[in-house]
Amino acid sequence: MLERGWFNKMTELLKLVEDLTGLSGPSGSEEKIRSFIRKEAEAYGDELFVDALGNLIVVKRNPDGKKILLAAHMDEIGLMVTFIEENGFLRFSPVGGVNNEILSGTKVIFDNGTAGIIGREKLKEKETAGINRFYIDIGAKSKDEALERVKIGETATFYPSFHHMGPRVTAKSLDNRAGCALLLQVLKNLPASLPNEVYFVFTAQEEVGLRGARTVSYRLNPDYALAVDVTRTGDTPEPEFKMDLALGKGPAIKIKDSSVICHPTVVQRMIRAAERINVPFQLEVLERGGTDAGSIHLSREGVPSGALSIPCRYIHTPGEMVDLNDIEGGFSLLVELLKDKW
Numbered sequence: 001m002l003e004r005g006w007f008n009k010m011t012e013l014l015k016l017v018e019d020l021t022g023l024s025g026p027s028g029s030e031e032k033i034r035s036f037i038r039k040e041a042e043a044y045g046d047e048l049f050v051d052a053l054g055n056l057i058v059v060k061r062n063p064d065g066k067k068i069l070l071a072a073h074m075d076e077i078g079l080m081v082t083f084i085e086e087n088g089f090l091r092f093s094p095v096g097g098v099n100n101e102i103l104s105g106t107k108v109i110f111d112n113g114t115a116g117i118i119g120r121e122k123l124k125e126k127e128t129a130g131i132n133r134f135y136i137d138i139g140a141k142s143k144d145e146a147l148e149r150v151k152i153g154e155t156a157t158f159y160p161s162f163h164h165m166g167p168r169v170t171a172k173s174l175d176n177r178a179g180c181a182l183l184l185q186v187l188k189n190l191p192a193s194l195p196n197e198v199y200f201v202f203t204a205q206e207e208v209g210l211r212g213a214r215t216v217s218y219r220l221n222p223d224y225a226l227a228v229d230v231t232r233t234g235d236t237p238e239p240e241f242k243m244d245l246a247l248g249k250g251p252a253i254k255i256k257d258s259s260v261i262c263h264p265t266v267v268q269r270m271i272r273a274a275e276r277i278n279v280p281f282q283l284e285v286l287e288r289g290g291t292d293a294g295s296i297h298l299s300r301e302g303v304p305s306g307a308l309s310i311p312c313r314y315i316h317t318p319g320e321m322v323d324l325n326d327i328e329g330g331f332s333l334l335v336e337l338l339k340d341k342w
């Protein structure tokens with residue numbers, strides 16, 4: 001039986017995820033996401049500001065406590081226009097880790113509402129295509145017509161595709177709007193006073209090299225840090241790929257990825273918090289990929305860092321998939337973790 005209140009909480013979370021994945025925010029152009037989160041967060045922090053790179057910082061003050069930085073990146077991958085053909089097709093370069101295999105036939109949208117479909121040049125047998133063989137078709141018949149709608153340097157993202165089936169949700173940019181939604185819910189549901197000073201940071205430009213996190217951690221100089229992001233799973237039909245992580249089995253406590261080896265103090269605190277409140281969790285070793293903790297832990301003289309991950313299938317495709325129960329579990333874990341005096 002579902003606990004009372006589960007449905008209301010999930011409805012709220014579902015709405016937040018739908019709203020956040022309905023907006024586009026490619027790396028370096030996070031304005032829409034930032035202003036949405038800013039409105040949601042305004043009433044809950046003691047202080048709120050945006051820094052030079054576009055990171056949004058919400059502070060819960062406690063000058064007597066340790067400084068804990070929680071980071072969730074706002075940006076998503078995108079396709080930046082590099083060249084417009086005489087017949088109106090747009091060539092592009094990737095912003096972040098774009099997977100060529102899923103591009104053909106994918107619908108995309110630019111900030112000004114211009115939509116397009118990705119096409120690919122015909123290939124010879126056994127030939128594989130680099131990103132330079134793809135183009136975006138915005139329905140323009142000529143370069144001049146295309147230029148009326150899109151300029152060089154503008155970036156498209158996948159077209160919003162939110163859909164939910166029971167507790168599972170599929171959408172573009174769940175990486176990392178799922179993390180943003182989780183962090184927002186934590187901010188909104190904390191007790192009035194906390195034993196620590198907590199910085200909720202919604203970072204810019206993670207997908208192009210953990211850039212926003214680097215400058216914000218220098219500025220805030222935290223004692224501990226935690227990134228909140230999605231991670232891969234090993235629960236789809238892939239006999240060659242072994243990863244001990246599945247959708248719906250709880251949030252993951254990161255041990256290691258390509259960007260960070262998580263600090264044992266942070267990992268142990270996370271495990272103890274989960275155990276205190278009986279939240280099921282998984283341990284994550286991600287062989288390829290990184291997150292904001294990768295740059296935060298190398299800030300200044302070093303910051304003990306960890307990460308809470310939301311298991312996610314089909315990362316960096318228009319149809320990423322998460323389980324709301326994992327976000328809910330991550331929410332409870334973080335709230336418990338922040339009530340603890342560090």
Ligand SMILES: [Zn+2]
Pocket residue numbers: 073175176206229230
């Ligand atoms: Zn991410």
